[in-house]
Amino acid sequence: MTSIEIAGARIDTRHYIKGQRVASAETFKNTSPIDGTFLGDISSGDQAEVDAAVAAAKAAFPGWSKLGPKGRGELLHKLADLVEDNIETLSQLETLDNGSLLRSHRRGVMPRVAMNIRFFADYAMNELHHPNFETRGHTNVVSWDPSGVTAIITPWNAPLMLATWRIGPALAAGDTVVLKPAEWTPLSASFFADLTKQAGFPDGVFNVVQGFGSKAGAALVSHKDIARVAFTGSVPTAKVIAKAAAENLTPVSFELGGKSPLVIFEDADLELAATIAVEQYDNAGQVCLSGTRILVHENIVEAFSEKFRERALQVKQGDPRDEDTDIGPQIHQVHFDRVKGFVDRAKSEGANIVLGGTPNDELGGLYFNPTLVLNPAPGSEIVTAEIFGPVLCMQTFSSDEEAVQMANDTEFGLAATVVTGSREKAERVTADLVAGTIWVNCFFVRDLRAPFGGSKKSGIGREGGVWSFDFYADVKNTVFSPNGWKE
Ligand code: ADP
Numbered sequence: 001m002t003s004i005e006i007a008g009a010r011i012d013t014r015h016y017i018k019g020q021r022v023a024s025a026e027t028f029k030n031t032s033p034i035d036g037t038f039l040g041d042i043s044s045g046d047q048a049e050v051d052a053a054v055a056a057a058k059a060a061f062p063g064w065s066k067l068g069p070k071g072r073g074e075l076l077h078k079l080a081d082l083v084e085d086n087i088e089t090l091s092q093l094e095t096l097d098n099g100s101l102l103r104s105h106r107r108g109v110m111p112r113v114a115m116n117i118r119f120f121a122d123y124a125m126n127e128l129h130h131p132n133f134e135t136r137g138h139t140n141v142v143s144w145d146p147s148g149v150t151a152i153i154t155p156w157n158a159p160l161m162l163a164t165w166r167i168g169p170a171l172a173a174g175d176t177v178v179l180k181p182a183e184w185t186p187l188s189a190s191f192f193a194d195l196t197k198q199a200g201f202p203d204g205v206f207n208v209v210q211g212f213g214s215k216a217g218a219a220l221v222s223h224k225d226i227a228r229v230a231f232t233g234s235v236p237t238a239k240v241i242a243k244a245a246a247e248n249l250t251p252v253s254f255e256l257g258g259k260s261p262l263v264i265f266e267d268a269d270l271e272l273a274a275t276i277a278v279e280q281y282d283n284a285g286q287v288c289l290s291g292t293r294i295l296v297h298e299n300i301v302e303a304f305s306e307k308f309r310e311r312a313l314q315v316k317q318g319d320p321r322d323e324d325t326d327i328g329p330q331i332h333q334v335h336f337d338r339v340k341g342f343v344d345r346a347k348s349e350g351a352n353i354v355l356g357g358t359p360n361d362e363l364g365g366l367y368f369n370p371t372l373v374l375n376p377a378p379g380s381e382i383v384t385a386e387i388f389g390p391v392l393c394m395q396t397f398s399s400d401e402e403a404v405q406m407a408n409d410t411e412f413g414l415a416a417t418v419v420t421g422s423r424e425k426a427e428r429v430t431a432d433l434v435a436g437t438i439w440v441n442c443f444f445v446r447d448l449r450a451p452f453g454g455s456k457k458s459g460i461g462r463e464g465g466v467w468s469f470d471f472y473a474d475v476k477n478t479v480f481s482p483n484g485w486k487e
Helices: 047-085 087-098 102-126 159-172 187-199 213-221 235-247 270-279 298-314 333-348 400-408 423-432 465-472
Strands: 003-006 009-012 015-017 020-022 027-031 038-043 132-135 138-146 149-153 176-180 206-208 228-232 252-255 261-264 293-297 352-355 371-374 391-397 415-419 437-440 473-480
Touching (some): 009 187, 047 176, 047 206, 047 213, 102 159, 159 465, 228 235
Parallel strands (some): 228 252
Antiparallel strands (some): 003 009, 027 038, 132 138
16 A cells, blocks of 8 residues: 545655655554554655665756756745645644644644745745945855755654745755655655645655654765755754764754743733643643743742633643644654653652643543643752653742743753743843743744744754755855956
């Protein structure tokens, strides 16, 4: 069986290399986290498939590069049109494959996927202005040249969304791409490959090799013909990839995990604070940006807790295809066991679990109840490790200085959220927080013109706007002398 039917569309289960479908002798089973339904046997790639995909991308590079921002932009816009035409299929596919909400995919995620592609196509065409600098009559002209084949390795929590944050700018910059989607969620990437074909992309410009990180992933990031490695995933995997990339001195862009603080000051609007806090359970906590450490001023902890509890109890867990479901299952049994393991260990160490803390028995399967741990022991695993499930911790502070110290007391630095009624406090506190993105009285607002990435162990590099092109392109400075001209 080389394809499966979902939402009226045929999804190919083979790799996509040089515009063709290629099968592997080995396959792996893909099941839905919603109810364990078997979805298909997926071709599992290794060195040979990676070699073929990288060779195809390398061969396609000169043509794609020469097309220029406008030629590439036309094709990228066609691709975005096709994504928009297929929002329903893509939404159903992604929900079935990774268990996140169908309603979010339809209304938010898939339209954003199209926007990710359009934005970077337009940015390459209209916003890279090639600044000029004069040096004693000499003119410096800066350009962003395509750099070659980009390897993109993506995680399972928002498969197509996160892939297109990378694919959009890489293709717009003139690079060709080999994508290795996460083994738990390969389907949307496969369908997306068909859309590139329909849009008229030259063969080899975009390739997908499916498979495990230790095989297909490892072969890809260590390949000598890769010019850039873009990886979104966990810190341990990033360390392995960094070592492999170092062998060829391949530049890397890493977007990794977090244990982000959500700081609620005494003067905060408590309704807003509770709304934002409960949002941290979105996608069943499988969001790298989640503010999983709630830090609350001691004077409002009771009032806030009451409001939080009210809201948290209203979070409806269930089948992510139902319109009124707020959060679905964990992605996979392995991950479910990992999340449960964190909570069980915290319990055995005497943690005060004031909400949830157990699998959802009514739903069974991979559903874990939204959980809150009150005042965990400082330095304990539950408050330092990224859990990536619906598990929040709550701690109190008594001064702004203590809030900042606690917020920064982590090896991560992806994001931080602050809720306060005072602009002066917001400016003072955010200046001292260490994080790639800080939200004040809001959460999850992302503008593709803005830099995005992690401080400390949450990442290497920034993407968005010109920062994306600085990574995917070779930035070049050409100096023109005032002398030596014959015309
Ligand atoms: P998680 O632990 O959340 O599943 P990972 O960081 O392990 O996240 O996985 C993210 C992506 O990295 C997946 O596509 C996975 O297959 C890939 N991956 C895992 N190990 C490696 C590796 N050694 N080299 C390249 N890619 C890898």
